[in-house]
């Protein structure tokens with residue numbers, strides 16, 4: 001029986017992988033100019049990490065998390081997102097003792113058991129960044145400027161940054177009371193999920209994607225109107241800094257985000273290319289999270305880009321492989337002796353940074369066909385005649401010119 005890839009997951013194959021590599025390289029380069037360093041955390045974490053951070057009643061944890069027990073019965077989960085693991089690692093390693101501000105970035109797969117469709121899969125990759133240790137609006141602005149910088153460099157044209165403020169522990173209770181009051185008497189009209197969640201997290205009704213609920217929640221009070229003075233000031237400063245940095249944005253008071261750890265700034269980067277509601281990147285501020293996960297009271301802000309969605313939007317195909325600045329040389333080798341005699345030269349050329357391929361047997365004609373396909377600049381031909389004379393033929397593919405050289409001088413000639 002043929003075994004196939006799991007539903008909602010896919011293989012990323014060459015040459016598309018070359019495009020992924022190019023995007024990752026660009027991201028690394030930009031992260032460095034903003035002082036971000038890479039962090040790699042495990043794909044598997046204790047399930048409790050996400051229950052405490054993303055939220056036990058969030059759709060991600062409740063319905064979408066790949067949760068299982070290991071052989072000793074420990075509840076584990078495939079990470080559905082990257083922020084909680086980064087904060088866990090930050091606390092565990094005691095980063096805050098070394099430097100008050102930590103700037104960390106990550107690449108990697110995340111897992112959510114969602115209904116697969118365009119731009120929505122069960123394994124997807126994120127490029128994320130977390131700035132931990134500052135509650136300054138400058139930190140919010142910096143991660144948003146970084147995100148905009150990266151998207152501009154990648155040539156992502158069709159995009160719109162939408163921002164909101166979700167308030168904080170001081171002002172959110174009054175808002176929750178208002179929204180509970182709004183729901184009283186109306187809650188039976190909402191979907192069963194909204195009904196169930198309305199007790200613990202009524203904010204979620206603004207986030208429900210079902211058409212009926214969206215219509216009903218249109219009249220609901222917005223958190224925006226309940227911000228305390230400190231949150232309102234923070235939000236004003238973030239907007240001012242974005243304007244000063246020439247970052248265009250739209251305020252969207254309906255952004256609530258599906259993860260519980262957010263406070264104050266929340267944002268999404270929307271692209272019409274993904275359909276009405278889908279974000280290519282999203283993030284926000286999570287000031288209580290470090291403390292909730294056992295660390296000191298440190299603020300944080302960050303984002304994550306959905307790489308599959310980004311690739312759909314960039315649509316750079318047909319992908320081409322960048323072989324670097326060296327020369328492409330193909331060795332057409334006829335027989336075992338030719339293979340043995342050429343190995344040292346092949347190794348030396350590769351050590352010098354050239355892209356070197358060789359034939360693995362077969363006729364000269366079939367090997368030359370492959371050299372052509374690989375766009376080799378030079379082909380080195382070594383057959384029985386050449387072996388006898390300790391020579392090799394170098395053929396320049398563009399001109400068709402060929403010359404015979406001593407095997408010992410091959411590398412020097414090609415270099």
Ligand code: HAM
Nearest residue numbers: 081083120121124279280281282283284302303304306
């Ligand atoms: P999120 O909004 O859940 O936030 O995910 C961020 C991005 O990941 C989304 O905007 C989307 O591009 C991509 N994404 C999410 N789910 C899927 C899926 N099923 N298939 C394909 N792409 C998907 C977070 O994960 C937060 N940790 C972001 C953050 C970082 N907040 C602060 N720091």
